[in-house]
Amino acid sequence: MKTLTTIVLLFAAGFTTMAQDSNDKFSTLQIETSAVCDMCVATIEKGFAFEKGVKNASVNLDDNTVSVTYRKGKTDPDALRGALLKMGYAADGVLPDKKDYDNLHHCCKADLPFDDHGDH
Numbered sequence: 001m002k003t004l005t006t007i008v009l010l011f012a013a014g015f016t017t018m019a020q021d022s023n024d025k026f027s028t029l030q031i032e033t034s035a036v037c038d039m040c041v042a043t044i045e046k047g048f049a050f051e052k053g054v055k056n057a058s059v060n061l062d063d064n065t066v067s068v069t070y071r072k073g074k075t076d077p078d079a080l081r082g083a084l085l086k087m088g089y090a091a092d093g094v095l096p097d098k099k100d101y102d103n104l105h106h107c108c109k110a111d112l113p114f115d116d117h118g119d120h
């Protein structure tokens with residue numbers, strides 16, 4: 001009986017260590033973005049699914065943020081914001097390249113303050 005208790009305790013200790021370990025490996029970043037509809041949500045979440053080091057991404061249309069859980073050491077906040085910009089969306093107030101934004105479906109084009117109206 002005593003042996004069984006010891007084994008159970010060792011198991012519990014092992015699981016606790018594992019849980020702490022994974023908390024140390026992952027971090028979650030909130031990025032302000034310019035998503036406008038469900039299609040944007042799908043585009044962004046799918047886009048991050050292909051990003052190196054990203055474990056999970058979810059878009060909140062109510063406060064217009066993307067919450068990205070990533071593996072530390074594999075990627076970093078700058079790279080994640082860069083990936084979002086490449087998808088054509090704003091990241092923490094930084095505007096995407098006009099050409100990436102232009103690739104978005106027309107319903108997904110948030111009213112971003114681009115200042116290059118010269119070619120109209």
Ligand SMILES: [Cu+2]
Nearest residue numbers: 037039040108
């Ligand atoms: Cu959209």
